[in-house]
Amino acid sequence: MCGIAGLFKPDGASEADEGVATALRDALTHRGSDAAGLWRDAAAGIVLAHRRLSIIDVSAAGAQPMQSPCGRYTLSYNGEIYNYLEMREELEELGAAPSWQGHSDTEVLLAGIARWGLAETLRRANGMFALALWDRETKSLTLARDRFGEKPLHVASLDGEIAFASELKALMRHPRWQGRVDRQAIAQCLRHGYIPAPRTAYEGVVKLAPGSCVTVSAGAMTPDSWRVDRYWDSFAEARSARAARFAGTGTEAVEHLDNLLRASVARQMISDVPLGAFLSGGIDSSTIAAMMQSLSATPVETFTLGFHDKATNEAEFAKSVATHLGTSHNEIYLSGDEARDLVETMPEIYDEPFADPSQLPTYLISRFARTKVTVSLSGDAADELFAGYGRYHSIARNWSGSAGARIGRALQRGYAAAQIAGLVAPAERFGLARIGSRSPASLRLRLEEKHARFATASAVEAYERKFTLLDTAHRLVPGTQRETHPDLERVAAETGWSALEQASFLDLVHYLPDDILVKVDRAAMAHSLETRIPFLDPAVVRFALSLPDEIRTLGGTRKGILKAVLDRYVPASLWDRPKRGFGIPGAAWLKGPLKPLAEEMFSAETLARVDVLDPALVRLFWDDFRAGDKRRANIVWAMFVVQLHLTRHAGR
Template sequence: MCGIAGIFRPNGLSDADQGLLDAMGEAIAHRGPDAHATWTDPRAGIGLVHRRLSILDLTEAGAQPMHSACGRYTICYNGEIYNYLDLRRELEEEGHAPVWRGHSDTEVLLAGVVAWGLAATLSRTSGMFAIALWDRETRRLTLTRDRFGEKPLHVAVFDGEIAFASEIKALKRHPRWQGRIDRQAIAQCLRHGYISAPLTAFENVVKIEPGACVEIDAAAIAPEQWRKTLFWDALAEARDARANRFSGSPEAAVTRLDSLLRESVARQMISDVPLGAFLSGGIDSSTVAAMMQSLSSVPVETFSLGFDDKATNEAEFARAVAAHLGTSHNEIYLSGEEARDLVAKMPEVYDEPFTDQSQLPTYLVARFARSKVTVSLSGDAADELFAGYGRYHSIARQWSGSPFSALARGAQRAWIRAQLALLVAPAEKRGSTRVAGGRSPASLRLRLEEKLARFDTPSATAAYERKFTLLDGADRLVPGTRRLTHPLLETVASETDWTPLEQASFLDLTHYLPDDILVKVDRAAMAHSLETRVPFLDPDVVRFALSLPDDIRLMDGQRKGVVKAVLDRYVPAALWDRPKRGFGIPSASWLKGPLRPLAEDMFAPDTLARTDVLDPTLVRLFWEDFLAGDKRRANIVWAMFVVQLFLERETRG
């Protein structure tokens, strides 16, 4: 695990660019504190910098940037290839192996590129990565990310030049950095809570999309000239998996998933440094921890975080699971006062507004874990793969295809229209400041109109896309922007042989997972030089999950039923069978308590005028509704708060 950065200026580099590369590397030193190296070809205009967090092959033989044995390719790479030993054997059997200098996965990757080409090599991998590959013969730079975007890669575009880096903070070291805020991206953040690839919070800065290889030639440096291909296509994978459905018994499905996950966990436990696991006590992290302990001859280090607020605290459940498994368990607690001190730091960690409320506990538990280990496995991605979120199921019920579901949607539309006509309109006419639930008439109108639009949609996918937002009409909060929808929305809606459950969870697999969950974990962990690994994202596990019919994923009528059946083989259900809580924070009570002074400052008229992005009238409306008791506004208020923290930081420089 590492941090990478670089510049590509086809008209050549100067002596000063060595200092620029060093500065870019220093900005992401937390991603790789063990070594720092740069490589340049001044005449070709390419410079690469690598910050190393040594995990495999701790010797100089694993150092980067690394050159292929033939001298044609140079790689700068962040990530891990878990099946690199299998690829190494395959190269040797086919007669493609060079004289190996060490035992790193980087060297195997380069040998694969020489033998098979980049895309063919990546399609063989099981791993996570962000790669910059320089081809000396063609003077071509290729930038690529893993299938789900576990590892980040950003590109800043200047006239006749690009700079790229694992994190945006490295791009800010470039002397031509301007940092103009992309208002459309801010609107998207307020709608979903995150900014989806390829957008970033800044104009002329993009994210490389998961599964993509972007080729940039010396003679075609402008973005419209880049050549993008996919070495892995999520939609094609899902179509193929569902065309070849798993047709075995439920028990066979449990056994198969158990085997695939154990193989994935075993591969991801390969490390030359100490390794552990995050453990919340929930289904997913407990499954991963249980398999790790069953594969280990010594107690596995597990880490959990608790809250003083009992409604969100799960530490006691994690402790019970750890005791049953026999892990070496570690736990810490987070209070509202500590959160107040940490929350202002998050824009620096994430480089752009990111509103997922679990960023704070994730950041703290990662820092805690790093005190004992360098690598930690997590249970992320199981909800998206095995239909764990309740929102999928509500959409599936509303769009079941039965006459009753259509009638129910019609009744909902009629009820919403009645509320607008009989409750909101009269209150607006009277000039009332509050209606039922502590909301203002204007705020209630917006909520009801958004809900009405959800029930007026033509498909389950469109309804889900509108439902799973912080504020569907977030473009109203950022004047001059428009409402952006999921790029695959219409395509997925046309997959008529997919169930609503499959459609909704697939949208999350290609949007929410890479742009929220994996971003959260990567930045929080790498801020402390901790590598995280996600066994559920093994390609074989993903393909198996996509092939499962709903009645298997929901075995015994339970969300993630097949995963629960696997876990039941390792841990008694009494220790984990409870309602899902998530890994959130008591944000509403914190915003009204220890964080209120800071929030008041962020929402003050002079602050809003200085940052000049959000509509001050709507911001104050939502904030005042929240303070008056409208609990449903807590999430959007938190999002506005996080956005304002980011904008204020950027405004002040």
């Protein structure tokens, strides 16, 4: 696992540019603390930089940037290719293998590119990655990202120059960085809690889309002129998988998933450095830890973060699972104060507003795990693949049955909303400050959200509206428009998909890459810890996409098929309990110890200085929240995160 950065200036790269690339690279030292590399072709105007976290082939033979033996390609790469040994063997059988200098996956990638081309090599590769490839023959730079977006890559267009890096903090080191805030991106963050690709918080800077290759040449130096190729398309994969639906029994499906997951875990346990697993005691992490232990001749290192607050603590459940499996279990207990004190450091970790409160415990468990291991496997992505979130089932219930039934339910809600609306106008007319815990203005916004939520043509549109932080979030950022996810219409247009399939697939291409995977990558790599996600093995994903709803929810329960797999390794009595989030008591903190900081962030002076959010609406939501409106807690937390970030980074 590593950090990559670089520059492309077609008019030539000077020693000064090498110094800029070095500054970008060294802003990523936390991503690769073992070694640093730099390569420059001055005449071509390309500089590639690399920070290395040595995982496979820790010798100098794995150092980057790495050149192909033919001299055509130079690669700076971040990630792991889990099937690189199979690819290496195939190249040898074809007579296309070079004289190997070591046993790194980087060397195999380069040999594959020389034989098959980049796109075909990436289609063959099973792994997570972000890479920059210079082609000396075509004088072009190609940037690529893995299928699901596990590894990040940001690209900036700076006055005829391209700069790229694993994290935004590196690009902020560029002398021409301007840091102009993208107001529409901020509105998106307030809508979702994160900023979906391709946007970032800053104008002129984009996130590369998962599964894509972007090629930049001297004649194509702006984003609208880059050649973008999809070597892997999630929609095409889903259509193909559903065209070949799994038609076996539930028992056969459980057996097949067990085999696929074991194979994935086995591949992802390849490492030349110490390796372990996160273990919360829930279904997903327990499945991964159980399979790891069944494949290991020695106790696997497992890591759990516990809190003294019993309402949020799961450490006791994890310990029971670890004891049953026989892992070498490690747990650490932290107070809420210790976690809360990290809130102000999060803008430095995430570089743009990111309002998922589970970033804090993820950061802490990663820091703890790094004391013993360099690689940790996690159970992320199981909820999106196997319908684990309750919100999927909620939308499926509301959108099942005939169109008439759906319309009837929508009209009923509309009637109820109209009845409540009758309270709003009189309250405003007579100057009443509150109706219950809400101001009239806040209640009117809520009613508009309700009407918009059900005035929709498809289940996936209703899902996206219902499970945003605030459907009217754009009103908080003057000059912006309501904007849904770019893939929403594509998902809604898919015919023959159930409401459950539509909602979970939208999360697979939206929430998973832009929230969950961002959270895990930044939190772990802040401590030079590599994380791996066995559920995102392409074969596992394809199988999940092929399953009919009754198999995914085997036995009528969320993640029913996965529970049946886990039951083979761990008794249900140790893990069968209501799902808990890996979060923090953010609302309580905002009303308690974080209140002075929140008041500062929401003060007229700070709001005016940052000049992004609408002061009147911010104060309206903040006042309603303080008066007891619990339903505004998430949007208030998001506003707090946005303000905290903008006061730290804007104009930097």
